[in-house]
Amino acid sequence: MPRKLMLGFFLAAAASPLFAQADRPSSTAEPVTGRWVVTADVHGTPIYVPMDLAQRGEKISGTYDGQKLEGSFKGGALHFEAKDDMGGQIVDGTLVDGALSGKVVDYDNANKEHPDQYTFTATPVRDRGPVVPRRHEFVPSAFYREFSALNEPVLTVSSGDTIHTSTIDAGGADETGQRRIAGGNPQTGPFYVESAMPGDTLSVHLIRLRLNRDYAVSDDAIVPRGLNSALAAKMQHGGKTVRWHLDLAQGLASPERPGEHTMHYRIPVHPMLGCIATAPSPARAAPNTGDSGSFGGNLDFNEVVEGATIYLPVFVPGALLYVGDGHAIQGDGELNGNALETSLDVEFTVNVIPKRRTPAPRIESTTHIMAVGLGGSLDDAFREATSNMAQWLVEDYKLTPSEIAEVIGPTAEYKVSEVADRNAGIVLKIPKELLQTMR
Amino acid sequence: MPRKLMLGFFLAAAASPLFAQADRPSSTAEPVTGRWVVTADVHGTPIYVPMDLAQRGEKISGTYDGQKLEGSFKGGALHFEAKDDMGGQIVDGTLVDGALSGKVVDYDNANKEHPDQYTFTATPVRDRGPVVPRRHEFVPSAFYREFSALNEPVLTVSSGDTIHTSTIDAGGADETGQRRIAGGNPQTGPFYVESAMPGDTLSVHLIRLRLNRDYAVSDDAIVPRGLNSALAAKMQHGGKTVRWHLDLAQGLASPERPGEHTMHYRIPVHPMLGCIATAPSPARAAPNTGDSGSFGGNLDFNEVVEGATIYLPVFVPGALLYVGDGHAIQGDGELNGNALETSLDVEFTVNVIPKRRTPAPRIESTTHIMAVGLGGSLDDAFREATSNMAQWLVEDYKLTPSEIAEVIGPTAEYKVSEVADRNAGIVLKIPKELLQTMR
């Protein structure tokens, strides 16, 4: 990975190995056996690397960032080399008080004479084993406008725990209508989930998602992705703010100042979270909270609702979960640029799925599995959604390429999830019922 | 329009005027009042032009191809000029036996000195008024592989009539499995619908769409629009034919030679028509039956099912309706390139909606109105679907731009309808229930 780093991360997407299985440290006889998280200090930039070590006498095997490694551990000194056909790392470290530290010599086969060199530290990843899940009440006081790995966690929880909290609206106003921060989807969190490590998946099950105030704010624009030339000319004066009244008792939304034809227009609300994210790697500048990516973020997908489970890859220790940007109701794609933006009462349970890397956000409802595809165009997003689902069917159902085609082709439901932000989104849904025979 | 013709139709999409209202010829006192269809012979190419004339004494007003016209009718001689800021037509004709013929001088303001000149004939469009709808049994013997205005109609019906017929599969095989013609979606039809004229809309209500044989043919490929680089490498050996057994009693499809994981895989069938089209203008070469456009065609939209009503623009006298390419079941987009291709038993009712031009196919189910968008990319298709729906909301509900935004934004359901063919497709669905208060 550092080799890719050197050239600018352009190829990072290609590197998503599934980790080999390894047990956690269990005895003094094999002090380094188990799963580690390495923090490499690459000339000032922290890079997290998952490492699995298996000790047999003085022999060490395992994986380093998905590459096979071979080496030795004797007298407290760890030495190994991990390599593939492009290059490798030679790691030398010392075990002190259960933690490793040392240096990495990182070489590229094309330039083996001039390797890069930097220091690292590593700590073991410990599974606490079964614990009694707790429920946390959390009242947010600070909000963040970037999905950053560097923001201080507001709460530390365990895998299996439940958090009850609230989110403010996209413009920064809370449930009392008071503005707490500048707009742009300010987030509640980040929540640190113990034992979550780079290479894991975090699942977030939304137990409860409810309105907690009686209005929402939107606008009367149509975003550029929705406009052909003729419609662009017609809609050119849009963009004015539209306030919607939320009838909490009946669960209905209606414009506060309706037009002539919308006097009796009422829409049933269906609260959803526009944003849900883990923190991406701090190797690069943190994305703002209007953006999205493999880490989730501003998905604006209207099936991120009460009852759904969201799966997100973990890039940093603790995962650092963010939630925000509640919508009372939103059509597919968030065509106005804003949905019915409002504050929400939110409750969810987090679970760590260790050593399972998901390439991009995935969602599960009672009826469907759903693979999110994100890209600069709907066409790119479509390809990513299909690939995300195909990989899912391989991982969970072991399907062959032919079987993938026969399953997705006749059953696919593709909906447009996002057109309002930099990434367009397409979600591929497959009915769980049709997959039942394949487990 | 001939001005656009001269330069190659590149601007044709801009020309979709709604016709002014005019009555049909009713008395000898006003022999030319009413609606006409003009056939201009533009140097060998037939161009259909809708014309509405209103006579008051010797004065003539009305519209010619949507442009306002002014002129005179005396002694059996019609003379008028229709123009806008780009140019116009000077039409001179003679009324003989209820038909007009004569010549058109067609000028462009940029080149007024050198106008084009060609002949025309015109016949009145007569509404037969209420008739008793008939039901036609039609057994097809010939099939067509292009959506052409020049194919001889196989049956002439009236607005309101019902046709019961069958379609062969995309590969040309009929309900007995016998191949009747080369593949590529050979069509049943064209059906000539009396009184349907250029500028009208044809509605086709699908009363019945049923399987009539026990197998379907598909393949195990994923089309290029579904493949990112990684998935393309994985799927590169796809494309083999997959035969599916159709259990007609239970309504289930299953691969005849399943893989290890698809031994118990069964999908409920949901028969649909991949193709439904009116004939496009003969001004240009006819599209093949794998293509689509404002005339409909190979939409491959899986809600063209029993119970749905499809609205298509009429470009030629009689509309010339084609149906074909039945699918036992198809996921969104027809991801394999082929759906479960099969022959079908088909029954539908046609109705002419006079003087109502739809910009692109529209569909109505019991619960939704749906606007089809087609384009070279999903992004273009998305824009077209949104614009098609916006125009529908203007026409049928008189909504303002702000109201359009407020209606589509929170209620839109966008699904991918087509990725297998040259045009990508996106369909925008709006629940009819939410629109009820606006009529």
Add this chain to the structure above:
Amino acid sequence: MPRKLMLGFFLAAAASPLFAQADRPSSTAEPVTGRWVVTADVHGTPIYVPMDLAQRGEKISGTYDGQKLEGSFKGGALHFEAKDDMGGQIVDGTLVDGALSGKVVDYDNANKEHPDQYTFTATPVRDRGPVVPRRHEFVPSAFYREFSALNEPVLTVSSGDTIHTSTIDAGGADETGQRRIAGGNPQTGPFYVESAMPGDTLSVHLIRLRLNRDYAVSDDAIVPRGLNSALAAKMQHGGKTVRWHLDLAQGLASPERPGEHTMHYRIPVHPMLGCIATAPSPARAAPNTGDSGSFGGNLDFNEVVEGATIYLPVFVPGALLYVGDGHAIQGDGELNGNALETSLDVEFTVNVIPKRRTPAPRIESTTHIMAVGLGGSLDDAFREATSNMAQWLVEDYKLTPSEIAEVIGPTAEYKVSEVADRNAGIVLKIPKELLQTMR
């Protein structure tokens, strides 16, 4: 191929085998050895299939549509089977007077019990060997508005011959300004090139491309692909015809009715052909002359100029070359929808490159080789251009994937060739000088 046919040609792009080498028929001892063109009559649709046969005693080997074949020839009866892992053809024919005829049993492995069956005829492809090239004067009298394999050739020429002729403008007007046919890029041709057979490449070297009248016609629109929302609102009244004066002596174009700021605006002309095409396979309806594809067509690429050589695949016997749609000058992409449309004086030399299939149009200038990419979006066109060039570098320079990347990456010149028509176009240019060391 007929298997793909059965399912609708959706996978046709995958089928571009390079033919094995084979000699032409040379002796009575081996009557069927050599290259043949088979015309299969697939239930009414003619399909051309290249066939190479090598006879050794009674044994026959070779290829049929790129698939390896094995069989026998005895007593005037040919029998062989050609197959791959998806299916095959069993061909039985009789040799009479140097031509073969018989039947094809065409099976798909997924449905081997129910093969398709149809008749065929085949004629040998004879290389006339070196002849004295001729120069033909051809004055067109009819023009075509579709790139059809079914139009009668207007002239038959030999490989190496030169044709001097003229083209009328996109709107159908000739060098005297007289309109000859409806607009939409009416073509001169088709020219039948003897010995050109499906699977060959036709090269067309443009010797001379000159203006032959003193005006051109264009407009003041910008096509939708060039408009973002803001520009769409600003340009909404465009589309008026603009006549340009062509100063033939000085080679300059200027608007006949300039605006305030364009009073002194003059552009040097650079005549080009908007359309150059071979006839695509008659297996599907012919494209209109506004369209493009692997056969070339309405490329609107402004380096199709005097001195350039265009390479086009041959799909039908005789290639059937069309030329038309001359432009006095055109910026990249034909942004106005029309370039400076005019009639042209045209002279070119044709050459057949046997058994060399090009996947899409290619162009050679004195300085560059250029690979055309066409697709529904610029993004798709970009991919196709890159792939077309990569394949060229493999065929002509034997480059490995790594070398392809190292050659294209640092030297690529990508320009937008087409935004005005259904297909967008991107052209990838590589300087010939940099490739010289690789031959």
Add this chain to the structure above:
Amino acid sequence: MPRKLMLGFFLAAAASPLFAQADRPSSTAEPVTGRWVVTADVHGTPIYVPMDLAQRGEKISGTYDGQKLEGSFKGGALHFEAKDDMGGQIVDGTLVDGALSGKVVDYDNANKEHPDQYTFTATPVRDRGPVVPRRHEFVPSAFYREFSALNEPVLTVSSGDTIHTSTIDAGGADETGQRRIAGGNPQTGPFYVESAMPGDTLSVHLIRLRLNRDYAVSDDAIVPRGLNSALAAKMQHGGKTVRWHLDLAQGLASPERPGEHTMHYRIPVHPMLGCIATAPSPARAAPNTGDSGSFGGNLDFNEVVEGATIYLPVFVPGALLYVGDGHAIQGDGELNGNALETSLDVEFTVNVIPKRRTPAPRIESTTHIMAVGLGGSLDDAFREATSNMAQWLVEDYKLTPSEIAEVIGPTAEYKVSEVADRNAGIVLKIPKELLQTMR
């Protein structure tokens, strides 16, 4: 603007007013007349707002963020309201020691009862008038990996000054090959340019761009935007590092370990800057140095070379100019993901063009003006490039919509500038010679 802020900046692109002309503060009689930069503290987020004030007695007029304002200044107290049809700001401040401070009441017409409220400070923008330009030698010691407004300037210069410095390569290695920081285009800068204020344009003229070491690093991949399905399968093993030798004397690059066919492959170098940027507004999280936008950034455009002038909008006081990511040579689009990445010797002159807002990067060479378009797809980038150029032709040449079409259509040169990063890029070039008659 804060109204848009509230809803998440989604509409920010629409807000690009050109400022009204106003003079700088000149006399004690009119203490507030002139140009100011306001720093609004929107609940913790700094927002820069350009403000122009004109005092006449106690009356104040002018503009605030492009909106017209009216108010009063008496007794050191400033009061005004600036509004449009969507809402407005009521500003109250006090002048102390030449600086203003106070509060803003910011209301939206749809929610006028509940305005937002925050504090501000403002300082006058002083034009130093003509000074003697200086030349600065700057040796960088720190490098940045985000285009941030919050990084401390490394040097403060005046408009007209020249800076001579160096850049390290994309992977962080300097001219000695030593790695200084993690990769991803680490930048030299930011340089603070005095008098540059939000709403201005910064021009950067590249005087000198030279190689300063004898190797470059690239790879043998093709980025996903260049791969169709077939090429993706063929190129799937790419991505290995390729070291190139740079022959500084002859100006030639060649692979250090060539393949069989590239033994004699040499390319003339043409040094360019992959990155050049002003700092975007700190209202949102800073983009990483692999990204691009209206602020410039990682354009990877191979005409950002010695002799070119780059125009970038100014968003923050001092502009904060960054440069980096030198390439020895790069083909259009940076197809490999990496160009020939190397360190460079760089010298450039900066100039502030006051009160002139450019919508996106623009470049001028000796022969062409060039408008950069950036977007999530090449199609979007194409639209943006066309719009950027159209706006340029309006601003500098006063062209009408018709004239814009007539100028761009026949003369446009569109090249693909970027396919390797998140934004695709297209550049529209117009020859300056053809525009000369229009000034």
